Amino acid sequence: MALVDQEQMEDTAYRLSEAAPGDFIALLKPRVMSLVVFTAFVGLAMAPGVTNPLLAVISIAAIAVGAGASGALNMWYDADIDAVMGRTARRPVPAGRVTAGEALGFGLVLSAFSVATLGLMANWTAAALLAFTIFFYAVVYTMWLKRSTPQNIVIGGAAGALPPVVGWAAVTGTVSMESLVLFLIIFLWTPPHFWALALFKSGDYERAGIPMLPNVAGHAATKKQIFIYALLLAVSGLLPVVAGFATLVYGVVAAVLGVGFVWYSWQVLRMPESDTAMKPAKALFGYSLLYLFVLFTALLVDRLLVSLGLVF
Amino acid sequence: MDKDFVKPTEAQLKARRKRSVALAIALAAFVVIVYIGSLAKIGPGLFERGM
Structure with missing residues:
Protein backbone atom coordinates (compact mmCIF):
# COMPACT_ATOMS: atom_id res chain seq x y z
CA MET A 1 0.00 0.00 0.00
CA ALA A 2 1.36 3.40 -0.92
CA LEU A 3 1.99 5.70 2.00
CA VAL A 4 0.97 8.69 -0.07
CA ASP A 5 -1.99 8.35 -2.32
CA GLN A 6 -0.94 10.25 -5.44
CA GLU A 7 -4.56 10.67 -6.45
CA GLN A 8 -5.24 12.62 -3.28
CA MET A 9 -2.36 15.03 -3.85
CA GLU A 10 -3.06 18.35 -5.40
CA ASP A 11 -1.55 18.59 -8.87
CA THR A 12 0.38 21.72 -7.94
CA ALA A 13 1.86 20.21 -4.79
CA TYR A 14 4.69 18.34 -6.48
CA ARG A 15 5.11 19.79 -9.93
CA LEU A 16 8.17 21.89 -10.71
CA SER A 17 7.51 25.56 -11.29
CA GLU A 18 7.98 27.28 -14.64
CA ALA A 19 7.15 30.70 -13.20
CA ALA A 20 9.32 33.54 -14.48
CA SER A 176 -4.06 63.91 11.54
CA MET A 177 -7.19 65.58 10.23
CA GLU A 178 -5.36 66.57 7.00
CA SER A 179 -4.37 62.99 6.19
CA LEU A 180 -7.91 61.85 6.96
CA VAL A 181 -9.20 64.38 4.39
CA LEU A 182 -6.95 62.72 1.78
CA PHE A 183 -8.31 59.36 2.96
CA LEU A 184 -11.90 60.60 2.57
CA ILE A 185 -11.33 61.81 -1.00
CA ILE A 186 -10.06 58.38 -2.16
CA PHE A 187 -12.67 56.59 -0.04
CA LEU A 188 -15.51 58.49 -1.79
CA TRP A 189 -13.79 58.15 -5.20
CA THR A 190 -13.63 54.33 -5.03
CA PRO A 191 -17.35 53.39 -5.33
CA PRO A 192 -18.14 55.41 -8.50
CA HIS A 193 -14.82 54.28 -10.03
CA PHE A 194 -15.48 50.56 -9.47
CA TRP A 195 -19.24 50.69 -10.07
CA ALA A 196 -18.61 52.31 -13.48
CA LEU A 197 -16.40 49.28 -14.25
CA ALA A 198 -18.95 46.88 -12.72
CA LEU A 199 -21.68 48.30 -14.99
CA PHE A 200 -19.92 47.36 -18.22
CA LYS A 201 -18.35 44.20 -16.76
CA SER A 202 -21.46 42.97 -14.93
CA GLY A 203 -21.49 39.74 -16.99
CA ASP A 204 -18.02 38.88 -15.74
CA TYR A 205 -18.95 39.49 -12.11
CA GLU A 206 -22.18 37.49 -12.49
CA ARG A 207 -20.28 34.48 -13.87
CA ALA A 208 -17.90 34.66 -10.91
CA GLY A 209 -20.78 35.02 -8.45
CA ILE A 210 -19.47 38.28 -6.98
CA PRO A 211 -22.33 40.38 -5.58
CA MET A 212 -21.37 43.68 -7.22
CA LEU A 213 -24.03 46.39 -6.93
CA PRO A 214 -25.22 46.24 -10.60
CA ASN A 215 -25.77 42.47 -10.27
CA VAL A 216 -27.61 42.69 -6.94
CA ALA A 217 -29.49 46.01 -6.98
CA GLY A 218 -29.69 46.51 -10.75
CA HIS A 219 -28.23 49.05 -13.12
CA ALA A 220 -30.71 51.85 -12.27
CA ALA A 221 -29.91 51.75 -8.54
CA THR A 222 -26.16 51.61 -9.29
CA LYS A 223 -26.34 54.67 -11.54
CA LYS A 224 -28.14 56.61 -8.77
CA GLN A 225 -25.53 55.56 -6.22
CA ILE A 226 -22.73 56.59 -8.61
CA PHE A 227 -24.30 60.04 -8.97
CA ILE A 228 -24.71 60.48 -5.19
CA TYR A 229 -21.09 59.50 -4.58
CA ALA A 230 -19.97 61.84 -7.38
CA LEU A 231 -21.68 64.75 -5.60
CA LEU A 232 -20.07 63.81 -2.27
CA LEU A 233 -16.68 63.41 -3.97
CA ALA A 234 -16.92 66.81 -5.67
CA VAL A 235 -17.57 68.44 -2.27
CA SER A 236 -14.87 66.43 -0.48
CA GLY A 237 -12.36 67.52 -3.14
CA LEU A 238 -12.71 71.05 -1.75
CA LEU A 239 -12.05 70.03 1.87
CA PRO A 240 -8.26 70.61 1.70
CA VAL A 241 -9.05 74.32 1.18
CA VAL A 242 -11.61 74.36 4.01
CA ALA A 243 -9.18 72.51 6.29
CA GLY A 244 -6.52 75.09 5.45
CA PHE A 245 -3.80 72.94 3.92
CA ALA A 246 -4.41 74.00 0.29
CA THR A 247 -5.00 77.37 -1.33
CA LEU A 248 -7.71 78.66 -3.66
CA VAL A 249 -5.50 77.78 -6.64
CA TYR A 250 -5.99 74.11 -5.75
CA GLY A 251 -9.64 74.88 -4.90
CA VAL A 252 -10.37 76.10 -8.43
CA VAL A 253 -8.78 72.98 -9.96
CA ALA A 254 -10.69 70.72 -7.52
CA ALA A 255 -13.97 72.49 -8.29
CA VAL A 256 -13.53 72.13 -12.06
CA LEU A 257 -12.53 68.46 -11.70
CA GLY A 258 -15.49 67.86 -9.38
CA VAL A 259 -17.95 69.43 -11.83
CA GLY A 260 -16.46 67.17 -14.52
CA PHE A 261 -16.96 64.11 -12.33
CA VAL A 262 -20.59 65.03 -11.63
CA TRP A 263 -21.16 65.66 -15.36
CA TYR A 264 -19.76 62.27 -16.36
CA SER A 265 -21.85 60.62 -13.63
CA TRP A 266 -24.93 62.49 -14.88
CA GLN A 267 -24.28 61.01 -18.34
CA VAL A 268 -24.19 57.54 -16.72
CA LEU A 269 -27.42 58.29 -14.84
CA ARG A 270 -29.12 59.23 -18.16
CA MET A 271 -27.76 56.13 -19.92
CA PRO A 272 -30.73 54.03 -21.11
CA GLU A 273 -31.10 50.44 -19.90
CA SER A 274 -30.97 49.30 -23.53
CA ASP A 275 -27.47 50.78 -23.98
CA THR A 276 -25.20 47.72 -24.10
CA ALA A 277 -22.10 49.59 -25.33
CA MET A 278 -22.22 51.71 -22.13
CA LYS A 279 -19.90 54.37 -23.45
CA PRO A 280 -20.81 56.85 -20.64
CA ALA A 281 -19.81 54.26 -17.99
CA LYS A 282 -16.52 53.59 -19.78
CA ALA A 283 -15.95 57.35 -20.09
CA LEU A 284 -16.60 57.81 -16.35
CA PHE A 285 -14.19 54.98 -15.51
CA GLY A 286 -11.46 56.64 -17.59
CA TYR A 287 -12.23 60.10 -16.21
CA SER A 288 -12.16 58.83 -12.61
CA LEU A 289 -8.52 57.74 -13.03
CA LEU A 290 -7.64 61.10 -14.53
CA TYR A 291 -9.56 62.89 -11.75
CA LEU A 292 -7.60 61.32 -8.92
CA PHE A 293 -4.26 61.81 -10.63
CA VAL A 294 -4.86 65.48 -11.49
CA LEU A 295 -6.43 66.29 -8.10
CA PHE A 296 -3.46 64.90 -6.14
CA THR A 297 -1.00 66.51 -8.57
CA ALA A 298 -2.80 69.83 -7.97
CA LEU A 299 -2.28 69.38 -4.22
CA LEU A 300 1.45 68.86 -4.80
CA VAL A 301 1.78 71.83 -7.17
CA ASP A 302 -0.20 74.00 -4.77
CA ARG A 303 2.14 73.07 -1.91
CA LEU A 304 5.15 73.80 -4.15
CA LEU A 305 3.78 77.24 -5.11
CA VAL A 306 3.22 78.06 -1.43
CA SER A 307 6.73 76.95 -0.47
CA LEU A 308 8.17 79.12 -3.28
CA GLY A 309 6.16 82.06 -1.98
CA LEU A 310 4.19 82.40 -5.22
CA VAL A 311 0.81 81.72 -3.61
CA PHE A 312 -0.42 82.50 -0.10
CA MET B 1 16.21 4.51 -7.08
CA ASP B 2 16.99 7.17 -9.72
CA LYS B 3 13.67 6.65 -11.37
CA ASP B 4 11.95 8.08 -8.26
CA PHE B 5 13.38 11.53 -8.91
CA VAL B 6 11.70 14.09 -11.13
CA LYS B 7 13.99 15.28 -13.90
CA PRO B 8 13.38 18.98 -14.60
CA THR B 9 12.69 19.96 -18.18
CA GLU B 10 14.81 22.57 -19.96
CA ALA B 11 12.03 25.13 -19.52
CA GLN B 12 11.82 24.45 -15.78
CA LEU B 13 15.60 24.77 -15.37
CA LYS B 14 15.60 28.03 -17.33
CA ALA B 15 12.74 29.44 -15.24
CA ARG B 16 14.52 28.40 -12.03
CA ARG B 17 17.73 30.16 -13.13
CA LYS B 18 15.79 33.35 -13.87
CA ARG B 19 14.03 33.18 -10.49
CA SER B 20 17.36 32.63 -8.72
CA VAL B 21 18.90 35.68 -10.40
CA ALA B 22 15.84 37.81 -9.57
CA LEU B 23 15.93 36.66 -5.95
CA ALA B 24 19.67 37.44 -5.71
CA ILE B 25 19.09 40.94 -7.10
CA ALA B 26 16.16 41.53 -4.70
CA LEU B 27 18.18 40.38 -1.68
CA ALA B 28 21.20 42.48 -2.69
CA ALA B 29 18.92 45.50 -3.16
CA PHE B 30 17.43 44.90 0.30
CA VAL B 31 20.89 44.78 1.89
CA VAL B 32 21.82 48.07 0.18
CA ILE B 33 18.51 49.66 1.25
CA VAL B 34 19.01 48.64 4.89
CA TYR B 35 22.65 49.84 4.83
CA ILE B 36 21.92 53.22 3.23
CA GLY B 37 18.73 53.63 5.26
CA SER B 38 20.58 52.96 8.52
CA LEU B 39 23.21 55.55 7.61
CA ALA B 40 20.52 58.08 6.73
CA LYS B 41 18.54 57.40 9.92
CA ILE B 42 21.34 57.08 12.46
CA GLY B 43 24.04 59.07 10.65
CA PRO B 44 27.79 58.71 11.14
CA GLY B 45 27.11 57.68 14.73
CA LEU B 46 26.18 54.26 13.33
CA PHE B 47 29.85 53.24 13.60
CA GLU B 48 30.62 55.03 16.86
CA ARG B 49 30.33 52.46 19.57
CA GLY B 50 31.69 52.65 23.06
CA MET B 51 34.43 50.14 23.67
Whole structure:
Protein backbone atom coordinates (compact mmCIF):
# COMPACT_ATOMS: atom_id res chain seq x y z
CA MET A 1 0.00 0.00 0.00
CA ALA A 2 1.36 3.40 -0.92
CA LEU A 3 1.99 5.70 2.00
CA VAL A 4 0.97 8.69 -0.07
CA ASP A 5 -1.99 8.35 -2.32
CA GLN A 6 -0.94 10.25 -5.44
CA GLU A 7 -4.56 10.67 -6.45
CA GLN A 8 -5.24 12.62 -3.28
CA MET A 9 -2.36 15.03 -3.85
CA GLU A 10 -3.06 18.35 -5.40
CA ASP A 11 -1.55 18.59 -8.87
CA THR A 12 0.38 21.72 -7.94
CA ALA A 13 1.86 20.21 -4.79
CA TYR A 14 4.69 18.34 -6.48
CA ARG A 15 5.11 19.79 -9.93
CA LEU A 16 8.17 21.89 -10.71
CA SER A 17 7.51 25.56 -11.29
CA GLU A 18 7.98 27.28 -14.64
CA ALA A 19 7.15 30.70 -13.20
CA ALA A 20 9.32 33.54 -14.48
CA PRO A 21 10.23 36.59 -12.34
CA GLY A 22 7.71 38.59 -14.38
CA ASP A 23 4.91 36.37 -13.07
CA PHE A 24 5.81 37.30 -9.51
CA ILE A 25 5.90 40.98 -10.46
CA ALA A 26 2.40 40.53 -11.96
CA LEU A 27 1.25 39.19 -8.56
CA LEU A 28 2.05 42.63 -7.12
CA LYS A 29 -0.57 44.30 -9.38
CA PRO A 30 1.88 46.93 -10.72
CA ARG A 31 -0.86 49.27 -11.99
CA VAL A 32 -2.58 49.43 -8.61
CA MET A 33 0.86 49.80 -7.05
CA SER A 34 1.60 52.87 -9.18
CA LEU A 35 -1.53 54.60 -7.84
CA VAL A 36 -0.56 53.62 -4.28
CA VAL A 37 2.97 55.01 -4.79
CA PHE A 38 1.57 58.26 -6.11
CA THR A 39 -1.05 58.84 -3.38
CA ALA A 40 1.38 57.76 -0.63
CA PHE A 41 3.95 60.18 -2.03
CA VAL A 42 1.43 63.03 -1.95
CA GLY A 43 0.63 62.20 1.69
CA LEU A 44 4.33 62.17 2.50
CA ALA A 45 5.07 65.39 0.61
CA MET A 46 2.11 67.25 2.14
CA ALA A 47 3.02 66.31 5.70
CA PRO A 48 4.57 69.02 7.86
CA GLY A 49 8.14 68.40 8.90
CA VAL A 50 11.34 67.43 7.22
CA THR A 51 12.36 63.92 6.41
CA ASN A 52 15.59 62.62 4.91
CA PRO A 53 15.00 62.20 1.12
CA LEU A 54 16.59 58.74 1.20
CA LEU A 55 14.31 57.64 4.02
CA ALA A 56 11.36 59.12 2.12
CA VAL A 57 12.22 57.03 -0.96
CA ILE A 58 12.65 53.88 1.17
CA SER A 59 9.34 54.58 2.93
CA ILE A 60 7.49 54.93 -0.39
CA ALA A 61 9.15 51.72 -1.64
CA ALA A 62 8.08 49.88 1.52
CA ILE A 63 4.49 51.12 1.13
CA ALA A 64 4.55 50.05 -2.55
CA VAL A 65 5.84 46.56 -1.69
CA GLY A 66 3.25 46.27 1.11
CA ALA A 67 0.49 47.15 -1.37
CA GLY A 68 1.95 44.64 -3.83
CA ALA A 69 2.00 41.98 -1.11
CA SER A 70 -1.69 42.50 -0.44
CA GLY A 71 -2.25 42.12 -4.21
CA ALA A 72 -0.42 38.77 -4.15
CA LEU A 73 -2.51 37.60 -1.20
CA ASN A 74 -5.64 38.71 -3.08
CA MET A 75 -4.59 36.70 -6.14
CA TRP A 76 -3.84 33.65 -3.95
CA TYR A 77 -7.32 33.72 -2.41
CA ASP A 78 -9.27 34.79 -5.49
CA ALA A 79 -7.72 32.37 -8.02
CA ASP A 80 -11.04 30.51 -8.37
CA ILE A 81 -13.08 33.57 -9.30
CA ASP A 82 -10.24 35.18 -11.29
CA ALA A 83 -10.28 32.10 -13.54
CA VAL A 84 -13.86 32.71 -14.73
CA MET A 85 -13.56 36.46 -15.40
CA GLY A 86 -12.14 37.58 -18.74
CA ARG A 87 -10.33 40.55 -17.15
CA THR A 88 -8.45 38.38 -14.64
CA ALA A 89 -8.22 34.90 -16.21
CA ARG A 90 -4.67 35.51 -17.46
CA ARG A 91 -3.34 36.34 -13.97
CA PRO A 92 -0.41 34.09 -12.92
CA VAL A 93 -2.32 31.82 -10.50
CA PRO A 94 -5.47 31.04 -12.56
CA ALA A 95 -3.30 30.72 -15.68
CA GLY A 96 -1.26 28.04 -13.85
CA ARG A 97 2.13 29.78 -14.09
CA VAL A 98 2.38 30.34 -10.32
CA THR A 99 0.93 27.94 -7.75
CA ALA A 100 -1.46 29.23 -5.07
CA GLY A 101 1.08 28.25 -2.41
CA GLU A 102 3.82 30.27 -4.09
CA ALA A 103 1.55 33.34 -4.26
CA LEU A 104 0.64 32.94 -0.57
CA GLY A 105 4.27 32.58 0.52
CA PHE A 106 5.34 35.49 -1.67
CA GLY A 107 2.59 37.72 -0.26
CA LEU A 108 3.28 36.83 3.37
CA VAL A 109 7.06 37.28 3.10
CA LEU A 110 6.74 40.64 1.33
CA SER A 111 4.12 41.80 3.88
CA ALA A 112 6.49 41.06 6.77
CA PHE A 113 9.52 42.65 5.08
CA SER A 114 7.66 45.80 3.97
CA VAL A 115 6.12 46.43 7.41
CA ALA A 116 9.44 45.79 9.21
CA THR A 117 11.35 48.03 6.78
CA LEU A 118 8.87 50.89 7.18
CA GLY A 119 8.97 50.51 10.95
CA LEU A 120 12.77 50.60 11.10
CA MET A 121 13.31 53.32 8.49
CA ALA A 122 10.34 55.62 9.26
CA ASN A 123 8.37 54.84 12.43
CA TRP A 124 6.14 52.14 13.88
CA THR A 125 2.91 54.17 13.56
CA ALA A 126 3.35 54.15 9.78
CA ALA A 127 4.32 50.47 9.89
CA ALA A 128 1.22 49.59 11.93
CA LEU A 129 -0.96 51.50 9.45
CA LEU A 130 0.67 49.62 6.54
CA ALA A 131 0.09 46.28 8.31
CA PHE A 132 -3.54 47.28 8.90
CA THR A 133 -3.91 48.23 5.21
CA ILE A 134 -2.59 44.82 4.09
CA PHE A 135 -4.82 43.02 6.61
CA PHE A 136 -7.87 45.07 5.58
CA TYR A 137 -7.36 44.41 1.87
CA ALA A 138 -6.40 40.72 2.11
CA VAL A 139 -8.68 39.58 4.93
CA VAL A 140 -11.56 42.05 5.40
CA TYR A 141 -12.08 42.88 1.70
CA THR A 142 -10.82 39.81 -0.21
CA MET A 143 -11.81 37.00 2.13
CA TRP A 144 -14.93 38.46 3.66
CA LEU A 145 -16.65 41.41 1.96
CA LYS A 146 -15.95 40.75 -1.72
CA ARG A 147 -18.07 37.61 -1.93
CA SER A 148 -20.71 38.52 0.62
CA THR A 149 -22.06 42.06 0.13
CA PRO A 150 -22.66 44.60 -2.66
CA GLN A 151 -21.07 47.15 -0.30
CA ASN A 152 -17.78 45.24 -0.78
CA ILE A 153 -15.89 47.98 -2.58
CA VAL A 154 -17.41 50.75 -0.42
CA ILE A 155 -16.02 49.35 2.84
CA GLY A 156 -13.06 47.63 1.19
CA GLY A 157 -12.18 50.95 -0.43
CA ALA A 158 -10.73 52.00 2.93
CA ALA A 159 -7.67 49.86 2.12
CA GLY A 160 -7.04 51.76 -1.11
CA ALA A 161 -7.61 55.08 0.67
CA LEU A 162 -5.03 54.49 3.39
CA PRO A 163 -1.71 54.97 1.47
CA PRO A 164 -1.65 58.80 1.84
CA VAL A 165 -2.35 58.35 5.56
CA VAL A 166 0.60 55.92 5.76
CA GLY A 167 2.78 58.36 3.79
CA TRP A 168 1.79 61.23 6.11
CA ALA A 169 2.46 59.10 9.19
CA ALA A 170 5.90 58.15 7.81
CA VAL A 171 6.90 61.80 8.29
CA THR A 172 4.89 62.88 11.33
CA GLY A 173 4.37 59.63 13.22
CA THR A 174 0.71 60.51 13.64
CA VAL A 175 -2.68 60.41 11.93
CA SER A 176 -4.06 63.91 11.54
CA MET A 177 -7.19 65.58 10.23
CA GLU A 178 -5.36 66.57 7.00
CA SER A 179 -4.37 62.99 6.19
CA LEU A 180 -7.91 61.85 6.96
CA VAL A 181 -9.20 64.38 4.39
CA LEU A 182 -6.95 62.72 1.78
CA PHE A 183 -8.31 59.36 2.96
CA LEU A 184 -11.90 60.60 2.57
CA ILE A 185 -11.33 61.81 -1.00
CA ILE A 186 -10.06 58.38 -2.16
CA PHE A 187 -12.67 56.59 -0.04
CA LEU A 188 -15.51 58.49 -1.79
CA TRP A 189 -13.79 58.15 -5.20
CA THR A 190 -13.63 54.33 -5.03
CA PRO A 191 -17.35 53.39 -5.33
CA PRO A 192 -18.14 55.41 -8.50
CA HIS A 193 -14.82 54.28 -10.03
CA PHE A 194 -15.48 50.56 -9.47
CA TRP A 195 -19.24 50.69 -10.07
CA ALA A 196 -18.61 52.31 -13.48
CA LEU A 197 -16.40 49.28 -14.25
CA ALA A 198 -18.95 46.88 -12.72
CA LEU A 199 -21.68 48.30 -14.99
CA PHE A 200 -19.92 47.36 -18.22
CA LYS A 201 -18.35 44.20 -16.76
CA SER A 202 -21.46 42.97 -14.93
CA GLY A 203 -21.49 39.74 -16.99
CA ASP A 204 -18.02 38.88 -15.74
CA TYR A 205 -18.95 39.49 -12.11
CA GLU A 206 -22.18 37.49 -12.49
CA ARG A 207 -20.28 34.48 -13.87
CA ALA A 208 -17.90 34.66 -10.91
CA GLY A 209 -20.78 35.02 -8.45
CA ILE A 210 -19.47 38.28 -6.98
CA PRO A 211 -22.33 40.38 -5.58
CA MET A 212 -21.37 43.68 -7.22
CA LEU A 213 -24.03 46.39 -6.93
CA PRO A 214 -25.22 46.24 -10.60
CA ASN A 215 -25.77 42.47 -10.27
CA VAL A 216 -27.61 42.69 -6.94
CA ALA A 217 -29.49 46.01 -6.98
CA GLY A 218 -29.69 46.51 -10.75
CA HIS A 219 -28.23 49.05 -13.12
CA ALA A 220 -30.71 51.85 -12.27
CA ALA A 221 -29.91 51.75 -8.54
CA THR A 222 -26.16 51.61 -9.29
CA LYS A 223 -26.34 54.67 -11.54
CA LYS A 224 -28.14 56.61 -8.77
CA GLN A 225 -25.53 55.56 -6.22
CA ILE A 226 -22.73 56.59 -8.61
CA PHE A 227 -24.30 60.04 -8.97
CA ILE A 228 -24.71 60.48 -5.19
CA TYR A 229 -21.09 59.50 -4.58
CA ALA A 230 -19.97 61.84 -7.38
CA LEU A 231 -21.68 64.75 -5.60
CA LEU A 232 -20.07 63.81 -2.27
CA LEU A 233 -16.68 63.41 -3.97
CA ALA A 234 -16.92 66.81 -5.67
CA VAL A 235 -17.57 68.44 -2.27
CA SER A 236 -14.87 66.43 -0.48
CA GLY A 237 -12.36 67.52 -3.14
CA LEU A 238 -12.71 71.05 -1.75
CA LEU A 239 -12.05 70.03 1.87
CA PRO A 240 -8.26 70.61 1.70
CA VAL A 241 -9.05 74.32 1.18
CA VAL A 242 -11.61 74.36 4.01
CA ALA A 243 -9.18 72.51 6.29
CA GLY A 244 -6.52 75.09 5.45
CA PHE A 245 -3.80 72.94 3.92
CA ALA A 246 -4.41 74.00 0.29
CA THR A 247 -5.00 77.37 -1.33
CA LEU A 248 -7.71 78.66 -3.66
CA VAL A 249 -5.50 77.78 -6.64
CA TYR A 250 -5.99 74.11 -5.75
CA GLY A 251 -9.64 74.88 -4.90
CA VAL A 252 -10.37 76.10 -8.43
CA VAL A 253 -8.78 72.98 -9.96
CA ALA A 254 -10.69 70.72 -7.52
CA ALA A 255 -13.97 72.49 -8.29
CA VAL A 256 -13.53 72.13 -12.06
CA LEU A 257 -12.53 68.46 -11.70
CA GLY A 258 -15.49 67.86 -9.38
CA VAL A 259 -17.95 69.43 -11.83
CA GLY A 260 -16.46 67.17 -14.52
CA PHE A 261 -16.96 64.11 -12.33
CA VAL A 262 -20.59 65.03 -11.63
CA TRP A 263 -21.16 65.66 -15.36
CA TYR A 264 -19.76 62.27 -16.36
CA SER A 265 -21.85 60.62 -13.63
CA TRP A 266 -24.93 62.49 -14.88
CA GLN A 267 -24.28 61.01 -18.34
CA VAL A 268 -24.19 57.54 -16.72
CA LEU A 269 -27.42 58.29 -14.84
CA ARG A 270 -29.12 59.23 -18.16
CA MET A 271 -27.76 56.13 -19.92
CA PRO A 272 -30.73 54.03 -21.11
CA GLU A 273 -31.10 50.44 -19.90
CA SER A 274 -30.97 49.30 -23.53
CA ASP A 275 -27.47 50.78 -23.98
CA THR A 276 -25.20 47.72 -24.10
CA ALA A 277 -22.10 49.59 -25.33
CA MET A 278 -22.22 51.71 -22.13
CA LYS A 279 -19.90 54.37 -23.45
CA PRO A 280 -20.81 56.85 -20.64
CA ALA A 281 -19.81 54.26 -17.99
CA LYS A 282 -16.52 53.59 -19.78
CA ALA A 283 -15.95 57.35 -20.09
CA LEU A 284 -16.60 57.81 -16.35
CA PHE A 285 -14.19 54.98 -15.51
CA GLY A 286 -11.46 56.64 -17.59
CA TYR A 287 -12.23 60.10 -16.21
CA SER A 288 -12.16 58.83 -12.61
CA LEU A 289 -8.52 57.74 -13.03
CA LEU A 290 -7.64 61.10 -14.53
CA TYR A 291 -9.56 62.89 -11.75
CA LEU A 292 -7.60 61.32 -8.92
CA PHE A 293 -4.26 61.81 -10.63
CA VAL A 294 -4.86 65.48 -11.49
CA LEU A 295 -6.43 66.29 -8.10
CA PHE A 296 -3.46 64.90 -6.14
CA THR A 297 -1.00 66.51 -8.57
CA ALA A 298 -2.80 69.83 -7.97
CA LEU A 299 -2.28 69.38 -4.22
CA LEU A 300 1.45 68.86 -4.80
CA VAL A 301 1.78 71.83 -7.17
CA ASP A 302 -0.20 74.00 -4.77
CA ARG A 303 2.14 73.07 -1.91
CA LEU A 304 5.15 73.80 -4.15
CA LEU A 305 3.78 77.24 -5.11
CA VAL A 306 3.22 78.06 -1.43
CA SER A 307 6.73 76.95 -0.47
CA LEU A 308 8.17 79.12 -3.28
CA GLY A 309 6.16 82.06 -1.98
CA LEU A 310 4.19 82.40 -5.22
CA VAL A 311 0.81 81.72 -3.61
CA PHE A 312 -0.42 82.50 -0.10
CA MET B 1 16.21 4.51 -7.08
CA ASP B 2 16.99 7.17 -9.72
CA LYS B 3 13.67 6.65 -11.37
CA ASP B 4 11.95 8.08 -8.26
CA PHE B 5 13.38 11.53 -8.91
CA VAL B 6 11.70 14.09 -11.13
CA LYS B 7 13.99 15.28 -13.90
CA PRO B 8 13.38 18.98 -14.60
CA THR B 9 12.69 19.96 -18.18
CA GLU B 10 14.81 22.57 -19.96
CA ALA B 11 12.03 25.13 -19.52
CA GLN B 12 11.82 24.45 -15.78
CA LEU B 13 15.60 24.77 -15.37
CA LYS B 14 15.60 28.03 -17.33
CA ALA B 15 12.74 29.44 -15.24
CA ARG B 16 14.52 28.40 -12.03
CA ARG B 17 17.73 30.16 -13.13
CA LYS B 18 15.79 33.35 -13.87
CA ARG B 19 14.03 33.18 -10.49
CA SER B 20 17.36 32.63 -8.72
CA VAL B 21 18.90 35.68 -10.40
CA ALA B 22 15.84 37.81 -9.57
CA LEU B 23 15.93 36.66 -5.95
CA ALA B 24 19.67 37.44 -5.71
CA ILE B 25 19.09 40.94 -7.10
CA ALA B 26 16.16 41.53 -4.70
CA LEU B 27 18.18 40.38 -1.68
CA ALA B 28 21.20 42.48 -2.69
CA ALA B 29 18.92 45.50 -3.16
CA PHE B 30 17.43 44.90 0.30
CA VAL B 31 20.89 44.78 1.89
CA VAL B 32 21.82 48.07 0.18
CA ILE B 33 18.51 49.66 1.25
CA VAL B 34 19.01 48.64 4.89
CA TYR B 35 22.65 49.84 4.83
CA ILE B 36 21.92 53.22 3.23
CA GLY B 37 18.73 53.63 5.26
CA SER B 38 20.58 52.96 8.52
CA LEU B 39 23.21 55.55 7.61
CA ALA B 40 20.52 58.08 6.73
CA LYS B 41 18.54 57.40 9.92
CA ILE B 42 21.34 57.08 12.46
CA GLY B 43 24.04 59.07 10.65
CA PRO B 44 27.79 58.71 11.14
CA GLY B 45 27.11 57.68 14.73
CA LEU B 46 26.18 54.26 13.33
CA PHE B 47 29.85 53.24 13.60
CA GLU B 48 30.62 55.03 16.86
CA ARG B 49 30.33 52.46 19.57
CA GLY B 50 31.69 52.65 23.06
CA MET B 51 34.43 50.14 23.67
